[in-house]
Amino acid sequence: MQNLLEELSSLLKQDNRFFSEGRLLKNKVIELSLQLDAQLLKLLLSSASIKTHFFQDLDGVLVFDKIKFQKFVANKAFFEDNYTSFKNKIGLLAGDDFISEAKELVLAWPYKDCILEGGQQSAEKSRTERFWNEILAPDEIDRMLSPKVLSGFKIIDKNSESAYTSPSVSDNLLIKGNNLIALHTLKKKYFGKVKLIYIDPPYNTGNDDFGYNDRFNHSSWLTFIKNRIQVARDLLSEDGSIWINIDDIESHYLKVLCDEIFGRENFVANIIWQKKFAPQNDAKYFSDNHDHILVFAKTKTVWRPNLLQRSAEAVARYSNPDNDPRGVWSSSDLTVKTYSADYDFPITTPSGKVINPPKGVCWRVSRTRFQELVDTNQVWFGKEGGNVPRLKRFLTDVKDGQTPLTIWLHTEVGHNQEAKQEINKLLETELFKTPKPERLLKRVIEIGSDKGDIVLDFFAGSGTTAAVAAKLERQFITIEQMDYIEGVTKLRLKKVIEGEQGGISQSVSWNGGGSFVYCELKTANQRLIEAISDISDEKSALKMWHEVNAAGAISYKVAPFSADNAAGDFKMLTITEQKKILIEMLDKNMLYVPLSEIDNGDYGLDEQTKKANVAFFSSGFSS
Ligand SMILES: C[S@@+](CC[C@H](N)C(=O)[O-])C[C@H]1O[C@@H](n2cnc3c(N)ncnc32)[C@H](O)[C@@H]1O
Numbered sequence: 001m002q003n004l005l006e007e008l009s010s011l012l013k014q015d016n017r018f019f020s021e022g023r024l025l026k027n028k029v030i031e032l033s034l035q036l037d038a039q040l041l042k043l044l045l046s047s048a049s050i051k052t053h054f055f056q057d058l059d060g061v062l063v064f065d066k067i068k069f070q071k072f073v074a075n076k077a078f079f080e081d082n083y084t085s086f087k088n089k090i091g092l093l094a095g096d097d098f099i100s101e102a103k104e105l106v107l108a109w110p111y112k113d114c115i116l117e118g119g120q121q122s123a124e125k126s127r128t129e130r131f132w133n134e135i136l137a138p139d140e141i142d143r144m145l146s147p148k149v150l151s152g153f154k155i156i157d158k159n160s161e162s163a164y165t166s167p168s169v170s171d172n173l174l175i176k177g178n179n180l181i182a183l184h185t186l187k188k189k190y191f192g193k194v195k196l197i198y199i200d201p202p203y204n205t206g207n208d209d210f211g212y213n214d215r216f217n218h219s220s221w222l223t224f225i226k227n228r229i230q231v232a233r234d235l236l237s238e239d240g241s242i243w244i245n246i247d248d249i250e251s252h253y254l255k256v257l258c259d260e261i262f263g264r265e266n267f268v269a270n271i272i273w274q275k276k277f278a279p280q281n282d283a284k285y286f287s288d289n290h291d292h293i294l295v296f297a298k299t300k301t302v303w304r305p306n307l308l309q310r311s312a313e314a315v316a317r318y319s320n321p322d323n324d325p326r327g328v329w330s331s332s333d334l335t336v337k338t339y340s341a342d343y344d345f346p347i348t349t350p351s352g353k354v355i356n357p358p359k360g361v362c363w364r365v366s367r368t369r370f371q372e373l374v375d376t377n378q379v380w381f382g383k384e385g386g387n388v389p390r391l392k393r394f395l396t397d398v399k400d401g402q403t404p405l406t407i408w409l410h411t412e413v414g415h416n417q418e419a420k421q422e423i424n425k426l427l428e429t430e431l432f433k434t435p436k437p438e439r440l441l442k443r444v445i446e447i448g449s450d451k452g453d454i455v456l457d458f459f460a461g462s463g464t465t466a467a468v469a470a471k472l473e474r475q476f477i478t479i480e481q482m483d484y485i486e487g488v489t490k491l492r493l494k495k496v497i498e499g500e501q502g503g504i505s506q507s508v509s510w511n512g513g514g515s516f517v518y519c520e521l522k523t524a525n526q527r528l529i530e531a532i533s534d535i536s537d538e539k540s541a542l543k544m545w546h547e548v549n550a551a552g553a554i555s556y557k558v559a560p561f562s563a564d565n566a567a568g569d570f571k572m573l574t575i576t577e578q579k580k581i582l583i584e585m586l587d588k589n590m591l592y593v594p595l596s597e598i599d600n601g602d603y604g605l606d607e608q609t610k611k612a613n614v615a616f617f618s619s620g621f622s623s
Contacts, residue, residue, distance in 0.1 A: 007050055008073075011043050030070050044069075107256040109219040145184040145231075148592040149522040149605065150175070153612040156494050157515035165611040167517045168619035169193075173477045174466065174490060177521030179458040181592055182479045183231045185521065190477070193621065194235040195453035198444050198465050200245040200436055201225060221250060222257060228458065229261050235456065236298040241268065241448050244294045245436065251292040258296050268295040268303070273440065274410045277417075293408075293444070305447045307401030311412075314402060318395045321383060331380045331390035335361045342366060350385035364391070404447050414439040423462050423488075426495060426502045432462045432488045438503030441468035449474055463489040467496045467503065471510040490518055519612075524603065526591040532582045538571070541578040545570050554585050 012018045017032070018025050032040045041064060044050050054069045055062045155164040155171075167173075169189050175182050204221040216224060232242060242262075246254055251270075259267060271293040280287040297303035318328035335357050336343075343362035347355050347370070357363055363370060370389075373379050379389045410418075414437025423435045441464050449455055451473045457465035460480035469476040470493070480489050499505075499512025528548060535541050545567060548554065570578060593603045595617065598610055 007047050029073050033066050033069050147185040147595040149595050149598050150519040151522040151609045152520045154518045165608050167616040172516035174518045175479045176485050179479045190235045192237050194456045195240045196448035197232050197242040197456045199459045201459045203247045204250050238299050239302045241297045241303050243444050246292050262296040266297045266300045268297050269406050271406050273408045275416050277410045277415050309401050326394050329392045329394045334364050334389050334391050336364050349381045353386045413443050422503050431484050435462040436464045438468050441465050442504045445472050460489050463492045470496050471508050522593040524593050525586050
């Protein structure tokens with residue numbers, strides 16, 4: 001590369017347009033290259049190495065890669081006296097440009113461009129971060145994220161739970177497994193079909209007792225979330241939106257990250273939800289009683305929120321003191337602060353009092369318009385006819401519902417305690433500690449979707465989103481990695497379709513009905529990773545050493561060796577090192593069974609599983 005730099009700099013020295021007082025005019029070089037300046041192109045073509053590097057031969061026609069050239073010039077320090085020689089060494093990327101060249105503000109962190117597959121299956125596993133984070137080559141990433149086989153299909157309805165071989169994309173889905181892999185598996189089928197995504201990911205609180213991992217290092221958390229939100233965006237329909245529940249620890253970083261993924265112009269709101277009602281007086285600094293819900297539209301110019309049903313309280317603000325045949329009304333101020341002399345005139349009330357607008361303020365309407373409003377009985381002067389005039393607004397004329405506000409009180413949408421009670425009462429278990437209240441999800445789903453729309457939550461937890469979506473007659477897809485999916489998420493959804501009466505059931509007259517399909521990502525090497533993580537003694541580690549070697553599960557990056565010969569070296573390691581080595585040896589691209597290898601006998605898939613996958617992946621949406 002150094003030679004290429006030297007070559008280019010000596011070429012450019014031959015053209016005095018690019019130099020001033022011995023300094024390279026970098027921007028001039030870029031400008032003229034983008035204009036395909038003939039003199040510059042001739043110069044570049046005069047060098048064989050420059051020609052090979054920046055020109056492509058397409059059937060005898062040389063095509064200049066001006067973007068490659070521009071980046072090269074912009075980001076390489078090829079003159080020591082060039083002020084860019086230092087700053088551009090950072091080389092971080094913002095989209096396709098180097099940060100130093102980008103116009104946008106970006107959030108950068110180590111391993112930003114990696115894929116963090118990150119997952120966990122059972123609460124007993126060590127909860128120190130056990131995510132292996134590797135830089136994979138693009139084709140390996142493609143393999144890692146290619147669709148995977150789904151297995152263990154069951155259909156669950158009001159009366160039964162049975163094996164299922166004809167699932168389709170129109171079914172409600174509960175999927176067990178790593179959400180990154182599951183989302184990529186669904187991507188092709190649901191591309192642009194999902195109306196609403198609500199997620200409540202681990203907040204990265206550093207807390208150890210939730211069962212699932214909530215103790216990432218900051219940059220891993222960002223990579224973890226970024227990987228998932230990027231694919232989630234692909235699933236959203238043009239008029240869709242994503243809602244992310246989060247607290248103060250990561251919310252501001254998440255906002256910047258989402259700006260990058262969705263575009264700042266698609267940011268809709270930061271809702272503040274009052275998640276706790278009782279102050280915590282032993283808090284060291286503040287008693288934190290709110291969460292954030294970040295709302296981004298796929299395309300804000302297209303997305304519109306549904307209005308909220310007027311609350312009884314809001315309707316009660318309307319009355320009909322003058323028995324107006326048009327029905328109940330409420331009144332609003334008739335003055336405005338943007339002063340105009342034409343709108344500043346005295347008004348004589350029915351009782352004969354003369355009223356002027358206060359100083360510096362005028363009426364909202366002209367003299368003529370005011371008279372029209374009086375003639376049509378749209379102005380209210382109070383019962384005795386002597387008050388400051390106000391404008392009557394009829395309930396029948398205002399919008400069908402209320403525009404949602406950005407502060408959501410616990411009295412309207414519930415709080416954390418309420419959510420825990422909902423789950424404890426329904427399942428008689430405290431196995432899951434961080435659910436959200438059904439009323440909160442009701443509001444999100446009602447604003448962001450309509451009956452029949454697809455609602456997705458890929459951090460299912462206890463399944464609140466899916467439960468509420470079912471009660472509101474939406475189609476749901478939800479994903480959970482942990483073993484408690486059986487005793488919590490699946491059980492809850494089963495009870496929902498049986499017509500349980502907790503949460504929002506009574507307020508929406510829910511009596512059960514419908515069905516959902518349960519399935520799992522079919523694991524291959526993932527099973528070994530789980531088993532390795534469980535190892536606590538050297539004997540089991542050695543047994544696993546032989547199993548891993550025999551299973552043909554080793555990465556091609558590990559040089560071939562004889563397991564028996566190398567076992568001696570393996571035994572010298574500490575148990576932690578042994579576990580690390582075992583995990584590193586595994587081929588991470590074979591954690592799950594690729595759909596493309598469904599007929600490969602090595603995976604031992606039964607006919608029912610194959611049939612169900614064919615049915616699911618070949619099904620289509622009705623409209
Ligand atoms: C905060 S909880 C969600 C609670 C949920 N909103 C509710 O109301 O019950 C986050 C859930 O995401 C799950 N999760 C975290 N990482 C995951 C991953 N990589 N794949 C699938 N699920 C994951 C956790 O196991 C946990 O159950």
